[in-house]
Amino acid sequence: MSFQRIAILGCGLIGGSFALALKKRGFAGEIVGCDRADVLEKAKARGAIDAGTSELSEAVANADLVYLATPVVTILDLLPQVAKAAKPGALITDAGSTKVRICRLAKEVLPDNVSFLGGHPMAGREVGGIENADPDLFVGKKWGLIQDDRRGAEDAEKEFAELVEKLGAQPVWMDAETHDWAVALVSHLPQLVSTALASTTWDETDEDGLPLSLAGPGYRDLTRLAASPYELWRDICLTNGDNIARALDRLEQRLAHIRGLLRSRDLAEEFEKAQQTCAMLKRGGRE
Amino acid sequence: MSFQRIAILGCGLIGGSFALALKKRGFAGEIVGCDRADVLEKAKARGAIDAGTSELSEAVANADLVYLATPVVTILDLLPQVAKAAKPGALITDAGSTKVRICRLAKEVLPDNVSFLGGHPMAGREVGGIENADPDLFVGKKWGLIQDDRRGAEDAEKEFAELVEKLGAQPVWMDAETHDWAVALVSHLPQLVSTALASTTWDETDEDGLPLSLAGPGYRDLTRLAASPYELWRDICLTNGDNIARALDRLEQRLAHIRGLLRSRDLAEEFEKAQQTCAMLKRGGRE
Numbered sequence: 132m133s134f135q136r137i138a139i140l141g142c143g144l145i146g147g148s149f150a151l152a153l154k155k156r157g158f159a160g161e162i163v164g165c166d167r168a169d170v171l172e173k174a175k176a177r178g179a180i181d182a183g184t185s186e187l188s189e190a191v192a193n194a195d196l197v198y199l200a201t202p203v204v205t206i207l208d209l210l211p212q213v214a215k216a217a218k219p220g221a222l223i224t225d226a227g228s229t230k231v232r233i234c235r236l237a238k239e240v241l242p243d244n245v246s247f248l249g250g251h252p253m254a255g256r257e258v259g260g261i262e263n264a265d266p267d268l269f270v271g272k273k274w275g276l277i278q279d280d281r282r283g284a285e286d287a288e289k290e291f292a293e294l295v296e297k298l299g300a301q302p303v304w305m306d307a308e309t310h311d312w313a314v315a316l317v318s319h320l321p322q323l324v325s326t327a328l329a330s331t332t333w334d335e336t337d338e339d340g341l342p343l344s345l346a347g348p349g350y351r352d353l354t355r356l357a358a359s360p361y362e363l364w365r366d367i368c369l370t371n372g373d374n375i376a377r378a379l380d381r382l383e384q385r386l387a388h389i390r391g392l393l394r395s396r397d398l399a400e401e402f403e404k405a406q407q408t409c410a411m412l413k414r415g416g417r418e
Numbered sequence: 419m420s421f422q423r424i425a426i427l428g429c430g431l432i433g434g435s436f437a438l439a440l441k442k443r444g445f446a447g448e449i450v451g452c453d454r455a456d457v458l459e460k461a462k463a464r465g466a467i468d469a470g471t472s473e474l475s476e477a478v479a480n481a482d483l484v485y486l487a488t489p490v491v492t493i494l495d496l497l498p499q500v501a502k503a504a505k506p507g508a509l510i511t512d513a514g515s516t517k518v519r520i521c522r523l524a525k526e527v528l529p530d531n532v533s534f535l536g537g538h539p540m541a542g543r544e545v546g547g548i549e550n551a552d553p554d555l556f557v558g559k560k561w562g563l564i565q566d567d568r569r570g571a572e573d574a575e576k577e578f579a580e581l582v583e584k585l586g587a588q589p590v591w592m593d594a595e596t597h598d599w600a601v602a603l604v605s606h607l608p609q610l611v612s613t614a615l616a617s618t619t620w621d622e623t624d625e626d627g628l629p630l631s632l633a634g635p636g637y638r639d640l641t642r643l644a645a646s647p648y649e650l651w652r653d654i655c656l657t658n659g660d661n662i663a664r665a666l667d668r669l670e671q672r673l674a675h676i677r678g679l680l681r682s683r684d685l686a687e688e689f690e691k692a693q694q695t696c697a698m699l700k701r702g703g704r705e
Contacts, residue, residue, distance in 0.1 A: 253632055253633075272634060273634070313632045314632060316618070317634070318632070321615065321639075322636065325640060325692070326676070327669060327676055328607065328669065329692035330691035330692045331603070331607075331665075331672050333692070335668075340698070342600030343699065345590060345601060345604050347559060347604070349605060349612075350604045353639070354696060354699070356636050357695060357696050359693075360689060364685075368681065368685060369681055379674075381622075382614060382618050382673060385614040385618050386611070386670050387666075390667065393659040394656055398651075399648040401614070402647060402648035403648070404616070405612070405644035406646075409616060409644050412630065412633060412638065415627060
């Protein structure tokens with residue numbers, strides 16, 4: 132493998148899991164973490180990184196692969212610094228949950244002699260931090276990859292896609308716009324629906340705990356994501372607002388449609404479509 | 419226990435699980451099932467029932483406890499027949515998912531010498547049938563009980579509540595109106611939201627399988643219920659339509675509210691309420 136030195140910027144759940152996954156699968160090169168000193172200490176203690184620094188330029192300087200694993204807005208902040216520090220021939224990739232703004236900025240600021248491959252491992256959890264990092268976090272998960280449309284990056288991109296497979300994930304190639312609309316529907320919308328359902332129930336719950344005390348496994352399934360803190364979602368809502376608004380609007384219309392059909396046999400059609408979705412998930416999913 | 423002969427009308431998931439749960443916990447009396455012949459055969463083969471008949475009056479005639487475990491509209495159809503066949507002193511209870519119409523009809527048609535205790539074990543699954551019946555289906559689940567407001571039923575009701583506890587469930591006493599609004603929020607709304615999310619995604623999914631092919635564990639949590647067939651929900655939507663429409667309307671408003679806050683710090687408040695809901699569920703839940 133030509134990636135001998137890997138810099139991981141942000142050693143939380145995703146960055147830490149990426150490092151642990153590499154180590155577990157026999158990566159023999161050097162992993163340098165970049166984060167706050169206390170996070171670096173924990174990452175070292177977990178055996179995720181070989182060295183750590185809070186200086187971005189120091190971490191990036193000799194890296195063949197730079198992995199940006201912070202929230203989206205921080206990635207946007209760091210990219211210009213990475214552009215200055217990256218060595219010629221390096222591949223820059225990231226784990227940002229939205230891709231249009233990141234890929235656009237990368238094109239603007241990165242020099243021609245480094246490549247950028249937008250990435251999104253679909254492996255978020257409702258808890259973050261190096262404490263929850265897991266070498267098998269990516270196993271069976273999809274990993275969105277956004278091809279750089281400039282020439283010359285193909286080899287490094289191909290190698291990174293192979294690495295993704297080695298970590299147990301499945302690369303899915305697409306463009307940034309397709310990605311952001313797709314995740315608005317299958318990731319951001321479910322989060323906000325879960326939040327909305329839980330906050331609606333909260334406002335209706337009385338001193339006796341009703342209706343919440345009657346909640347069964349179905350309600351629990353639907354509100355598991357609702358435990359996610361706002362901080363994890365702030366950047367996503369900020370950088371994919373238009374797509375999310377459109378997805379929310381579609382769902383509101385669908386709910387209103389269902390509301391009008393409660394006493395009609397036509398409601399069966401909505402259930403049938405939903406069942407087809409579940410069947411397709413079952414066929415296509417690797418989980 | 420004074421329930422020596424128990425008639426179970428409808429030997430599917432709930433009726434079958436009730437029978438299996440009784441047997442597993444040492445019930446020494448007789449259990450008579452009432453259903454189609456092929457279902458009765460399976461119920462016998464699984465050891466759920468001692469005898470079976472497709473004649474309701476035959477099943478009910480000598481029963482101390484009559485358990486109606488069919489869909490809601492069928493319960494409404496059967497109650498007048500049960501009223502004619504039940505022996506004096508019998509306790510009639512049910513497993514219907516909505517309670518206002520059932521309890522009202524029971525009051526109208528049942529003679530004074532039998533008692534009616536509305537019941538709702540919160541233990542539905544997305545699959546039905548005797549094949550999926552489970553003696554531990556009720557363990558750790560809530561079991562809504564609607565007190566009969568006529569005098570004289572207290573002893574039998576108390577005994578049934580003790581039986582519910584013996585099966586591992588937790589009785590929750592309430593009135594029928596409170597029940598139906600509560601389940602609209604924590605059971606019927608989650609189902610329809612799950613259905614709506616899945617059917618919305620279905621309409622957006624293209625030939626390549628996007629966006630569905632990017633779905634992760636969060637989307638799967640939110641759409642697990644969406645596999646439920648319409649037939650399981652038809653009666654619920656028919657008999658609790660007003661409450662469900664109100665619950666849907668509240669959620670639609672909440673989603674529109676969130677849509678307006680996507681780029682605002684005020685969105686944090688929705689996440690905080692949702693997190694409080696999850697924390698309360700964790701504290702109060704026995705699952």
